[in-house]
Amino acid sequence: MAYDRYAAICHPLRYTIIMNLCLCVLLVMVSMSISIVFSLLHSVMVLHLSFCRALEIPHFFCELTHFTKLTCSDTLFLNILVYISS
Structure with a gap:
């Protein structure tokens, strides 16, 4: 545009x-x-995260930041990826 x-x-x-x-x-x-490439990249990165227990996101719209707050694994690479893609 x-x-x-x-x-x-x-x-x-x-x-x-x-x-x-x-x-x-x-x-x-x-x-x-x-x-499509960026959305697939973020989805694959979220699939590799590990969560400590079954948690429920208290929002209707699940954003990437909500997933990273609930995870137990290291999210440094995911945060760098989000920063670069933004």
């Missing part, structure tokens, strides 16, 4: 040539693939 706005503001007369269907599909696919 940022590239779309850049093309619309900086090159308004060539906008339809720059933002063709192929480029729009490519931008959507790159965005989706990056988000």
Whole structure:
């Protein structure tokens, strides 16, 4: 979307040539693939955590930070991964 706005503001007369269907599909696919890779990476990292006992998360939405607070294993690598991906 940022590239779309850049093309619309900086090159308004060539906008339809720059933002063709192929480029729009490519931008959507790159965005989706990056988000899928990051979500799978975080899910795999959570699966490798060990928990001391069966705990219940008191929230409707389970975020990664809630899982890291409940774990007994070391979460340094997971925290570094979250920091880098952010």
